[in-house]
Amino acid sequence: MTPAVSVEAVGITKRFGAFTALSDISLRVRPASVHALLGENGAGKSTLVKCLLGYYRADEGSFLIDGREETIARPADADRLGLGMVYQHFTLVPSMTVAENLVMSRATVPAVIDWRRERAELESFMAQMPFRVPLGADVGGLAAGERQKTEILKQLYLQRRLLVLDEPTSVLTPQEAEEMLTLVRGLAHSGSITVCIITHKLKEVARFADEVTVLRRGRAVGGGAARDLAAPELTAMMIGEPQAPATLERRGGAAKEERLLVRHLRTEGDAGRPGLDIAHLAVHPREIVGVAGVSGNGQKELAEVLGGQRAPAGGEVIVAGESYAATRAQAQARGVRVLPEEPLRNGCVPRMSVTDNLNLRSFDRDDQGRPRAWLDARAMAERARRMIASYGVRAPSREAPIGVLSGGNVQRCVLARELDGEVGLLIVANPCFGLDVKAVAEVRARIMAARNAGTAVLLISEDLDEILELADRIVVMHAGTIVHETPAAGADAQAIGAYMLGSH
Amino acid sequence: MTAIAQLGAAAAASPSAAAADRLYPLRRALETLGAPLAALLLAAAAFAVLLAALGKSPADFCALLWKGAFGTWFSWQNTLQRAAPLLLTALCVAVPAQLGLVIIGGEGALALGGLAATVAALPLVGAWTPFVQITMAIAGFAAGGLWIGITGLLRARRGVNETVASLVLSYIGIALFNHLVEGPLRDPASLNKPSTWGIGDANMIGPVPGTELHPGLAVGVIACVLCWVLIFRTSTGFAARVTGGNLRAAQLQGLPVARLIVLACMLGGGFAGLAGMMEVAAVNGRANASLLAGYGYSGILIAFLARHNPLAIIPMAVLLGGVGAAGGLLQRRMDLPDATVVVLQGFIFIAILASETLYGRFAWFQPRGKA
Numbered sequence: 001m002t003p004a005v006s007v008e009a010v011g012i013t014k015r016f017g018a019f020t021a022l023s024d025i026s027l028r029v030r031p032a033s034v035h036a037l038l039g040e041n042g043a044g045k046s047t048l049v050k051c052l053l054g055y056y057r058a059d060e061g062s063f064l065i066d067g068r069e070e071t072i073a074r075p076a077d078a079d080r081l082g083l084g085m086v087y088q089h090f091t092l093v094p095s096m097t098v099a100e101n102l103v104m105s106r107a108t109v110p111a112v113i114d115w116r117r118e119r120a121e122l123e124s125f126m127a128q129m130p131f132r133v134p135l136g137a138d139v140g141g142l143a144a145g146e147r148q149k150t151e152i153l154k155q156l157y158l159q160r161r162l163l164v165l166d167e168p169t170s171v172l173t174p175q176e177a178e179e180m181l182t183l184v185r186g187l188a189h190s191g192s193i194t195v196c197i198i199t200h201k202l203k204e205v206a207r208f209a210d211e212v213t214v215l216r217r218g219r220a221v222g223g224g225a226a227r228d229l230a231a232p233e234l235t236a237m238m239i240g241e242p243q244a245p246a247t248l249e250r251r252g253g254a255a256k257e258e259r260l261l262v263r264h265l266r267t268e269g270d271a272g273r274p275g276l277d278i279a280h281l282a283v284h285p286r287e288i289v290g291v292a293g294v295s296g297n298g299q300k301e302l303a304e305v306l307g308g309q310r311a312p313a314g315g316e317v318i319v320a321g322e323s324y325a326a327t328r329a330q331a332q333a334r335g336v337r338v339l340p341e342e343p344l345r346n347g348c349v350p351r352m353s354v355t356d357n358l359n360l361r362s363f364d365r366d367d368q369g370r371p372r373a374w375l376d377a378r379a380m381a382e383r384a385r386r387m388i389a390s391y392g393v394r395a396p397s398r399e400a401p402i403g404v405l406s407g408g409n410v411q412r413c414v415l416a417r418e419l420d421g422e423v424g425l426l427i428v429a430n431p432c433f434g435l436d437v438k439a440v441a442e443v444r445a446r447i448m449a450a451r452n453a454g455t456a457v458l459l460i461s462e463d464l465d466e467i468l469e470l471a472d473r474i475v476v477m478h479a480g481t482i483v484h485e486t487p488a489a490g491a492d493a494q495a496i497g498a499y500m501l502g503s504h
Numbered sequence: 505m506t507a508i509a510q511l512g513a514a515a516a517a518s519p520s521a522a523a524a525d526r527l528y529p530l531r532r533a534l535e536t537l538g539a540p541l542a543a544l545l546l547a548a549a550a551f552a553v554l555l556a557a558l559g560k561s562p563a564d565f566c567a568l569l570w571k572g573a574f575g576t577w578f579s580w581q582n583t584l585q586r587a588a589p590l591l592l593t594a595l596c597v598a599v600p601a602q603l604g605l606v607i608i609g610g611e612g613a614l615a616l617g618g619l620a621a622t623v624a625a626l627p628l629v630g631a632w633t634p635f636v637q638i639t640m641a642i643a644g645f646a647a648g649g650l651w652i653g654i655t656g657l658l659r660a661r662r663g664v665n666e667t668v669a670s671l672v673l674s675y676i677g678i679a680l681f682n683h684l685v686e687g688p689l690r691d692p693a694s695l696n697k698p699s700t701w702g703i704g705d706a707n708m709i710g711p712v713p714g715t716e717l718h719p720g721l722a723v724g725v726i727a728c729v730l731c732w733v734l735i736f737r738t739s740t741g742f743a744a745r746v747t748g749g750n751l752r753a754a755q756l757q758g759l760p761v762a763r764l765i766v767l768a769c770m771l772g773g774g775f776a777g778l779a780g781m782m783e784v785a786a787v788n789g790r791a792n793a794s795l796l797a798g799y800g801y802s803g804i805l806i807a808f809l810a811r812h813n814p815l816a817i818i819p820m821a822v823l824l825g826g827v828g829a830a831g832g833l834l835q836r837r838m839d840l841p842d843a844t845v846v847v848l849q850g851f852i853f854i855a856i857l858a859s860e861t862l863y864g865r866f867a868w869f870q871p872r873g874k875a
């Protein structure tokens with residue numbers, strides 16, 4: 001196997017226009033170690049590794065690979081040096097199968113591919129991996145978690161000497177994350193690869209990282225051996241102040257009538273996966289119903305049906321006592337809001353400005369809720385300004401395309417938009433993916449506040465801890481159906497985990 | 505302190521995107537102008553090399569191009585006359601493009617629009633002129649709108665690829681046009697060039713009052729301005745841009761995606777049909793093969809040159825109208841084959857498509873500010 005490399009960044013500075021995303025960053029990643037890169041949303045973590053991978057060109061500074069200064073001007077250079085990365089946003093070709101994606105990603109693909117031999121090799125490669133993805137499945141049909149696994153498998157398949165993982169575990173279940181990180185740490189410590197991992201999860205840092213570097217507002221502000229740094233210290237370094245533990249206050253109980261009622265809902269299955277088949281699901285005002293489950297068991301489909309992105313094959317969805325087909329008029333009249341997973345892909349127009357994106361819910365209504373034919377640019381700018389301020393969104397400009405914002409800031413924008421105003425029913429899918437510790441506390445507090453104010457909340461999450469913390473009632477999804485339901489108070493995490501795996 | 509109060513305090517303390525970058529929209533506009541301009545220069549340079557290889561002088565070529573397109577009042581008129589239908593056929597591409605659709609069937613919609621306008625006028629010859637003209641405009645608009653509207657419907661309801669559908673429908677439309685003009689609707693007196701009966705001199709639209717300009721020019725400019733307003737200033741236009749930018753986001757917002765698609769296609773096709781009507785009412789006086797002069801295809805080129813911005817279509821249409829107007833002069837004076845101008849257009853088109861990759865490359869055009 002190829003031996004692990006050491007990587008050193010010296011005085012890296014990166015500007016976007018007049019905005020300095022990185023200023024004078026220096027750090028050393030020892031060979032065959034796991035190095036964690038921490039920092040709050042928009043600190044510049046992704047930008048730094050993108051410079052290393054040749055995706056951006058640093059304005060100042062240089063990178064030393066194994067002690068030799070290397071110019072990495074384009075991704076192909078990084079490829080040649082054996083540097084690979086799993087990006088925060090997906091990069092696989094959706095219309096090709098997993099096997100095709102893997103083979104085509106190699107730097108040298110033969111003109112004529114012997115698919116039978118490639119498949120046999122892929123299968124034996126897959127057999128050594130801690131998790132598996134169906135080789136014949138189209139990538140576009142995979143759930144976020146499975147696609148993330150494929151991205152990681154791809155890099156391992158390419159036999160990298162340095163592997164950068166940008167928030168790799170945000171879409172994995174705890175078990176999967178554990179297995180994946182154990183695997184890459186094993187690879188690192190055996191000397192075959194160096195790993196640089198960006199994460200917001202301090203538990204992972206403590207368990208899997210050897211060394212840590214913390215970024216804040218584009219500067220390296222600290223770091224050291226992971227075992228010398230406790231979580232509170234790291235948090236203080238990241239946000240520049242000690243973190244006050246947030247307390248979630250749950251006020252009042254669920255109302256009697258259902259705000260959301262789903263009956264006998266079915267969808268067509270795709271790519272050999274069963275479709276949805278939900279006999280009964282209800283959410284009441286002033287109640288958070290948590291939907292637990294392993295990624296790919298129908299949660300994505302459920303959110304899509306409720307959000308109007310997928311047509312059901314049968315059954316009914318009732319909101320506030322009347323049938324609901326997710327049209328704009330219905331959603332506006334009954335206050336139905338959706339925070340989808342992968343918000344940039346599912347809920348934003350990347351090329352349009354932050355202001356426009358913050359107004360997607362309300363551009364066609366005036367203050368009294370009457371339809372308006374003309375856009376009110378001033379009101380839109382004002383609304384955007386208010387949301388940006390109250391959610392602490394960091395953006396280079398309100399007129400910048402939302403696609404250039406950091407992952408966490410996109411998430412905040414969508415959240416600000418969907419929680420704005422009167423919300424009757426809130427459907428959220430993995431609301432805390434990619435958020436820093438402070439933002440996670442913020443978002444959970446906002447969801448709880450909406451609940452306390454009378455909103456019915458359907459919380460779809462792959463993070464069982466999050467569900468246990470927020471939900472009033474928990475349902476477990478497996479293979480497209482609801483297999484278990486329990487009040488959250490006194491729920492048994494072990495039993496829920498067993499239902500999630502379908503082994504109950 | 506409750507969690508929410510803490511949030512408020514934290515948010516107030518964190519400096520957000522307060523320092524708004526006021527000049528950014530201006531720089532973005534400059535970028536939109538600069539990229540096609542660079543592409544044009546590049547295409548011109550490549551074409552000069554080709555000319556030199558043929559043993560012709562690029563300098564002469566430029567001089568003649570200028571003279572034929574903009575050098576004299578006469579050439580200006582010729583240029584603007586050609587630009588007039590191009591404004592409208594470019595809208596046939598640019599309006600659906602807001603929804604991410606690539607419609608290339610403008611030629612057929614123009615032909616059918618012209619034919620429908622003629623047919624509508626025939627029984628009315630002798631009636632009050634404005635009434636006849638308005639009826640013609642409505643008929644032309646409706647025919648073009650219907651034709652591209654079918655494409656939109658196929659796309660929205662059946663998921664048929666709109667580019668292929670519009671092209672095939674365009675061929676069918678042209679065949680239908682030829683069949684009717686050469687058969688049932690043919691004026692037996694038109695011997696060399698099969699044509700329909702004329703709409704009558706009284707019903708012809710004169711030049712823009714006070715000038716000798718093609719009246720279609722005014723119609724086209726007004727249509728471009730109206731489309732710009734529709735796209736960038738109204739809720740419907742905003743919804744269309746959202747749909748074009750990300751279909752999934754549009755669905756999540758409950759926007760009427762199918763309706764928007766059909767509407768945009770009908771509107772775009774309507775403009776192409778109107779172009780056909782103007783050609784009949786202002787130039788030819790009857791429907792015949794003169795309508796099939798490639799305006800629909802040049803419109804595609806112009807819409808892409810203008811990056812589907814209706815206001816940018818105006819200068820681009822004049823530019824390409826000029827290239828077309830200079831064609832004859834170039835052929836005669838430089839002894840070039842008549843496909844030369846088409847080759848130049850091809851060069852421009854390729855360069856424009858390639859220039860798409862320039863956007864976002866230069867930091868100077870990007871948003872600035874402190875975060």
Ligand SMILES: Nc1ncnc2c1ncn2[C@@H]1O[C@H](COP(=O)(O)OP(=O)(O)OP(=O)(O)O)[C@@H](O)[C@H]1O
Pocket residue numbers: 016019021039040041042043044045046047048088394395396404405406407408409434436870875
């Ligand atoms: N192409 C770009 N143009 C302009 N600004 C950019 C661009 N890319 C990133 N930025 C800005 O640089 C800053 C750092 O972004 P980056 O994506 O590196 O953050 P991050 O640390 O990865 O945050 P997160 O945890 O949210 O992913 C952000 O404020 C972002 O808006």
Ligand SMILES: [Mg+2]
Pocket residue numbers: 045046047088166406407408
């Ligand atoms: Mg990031």
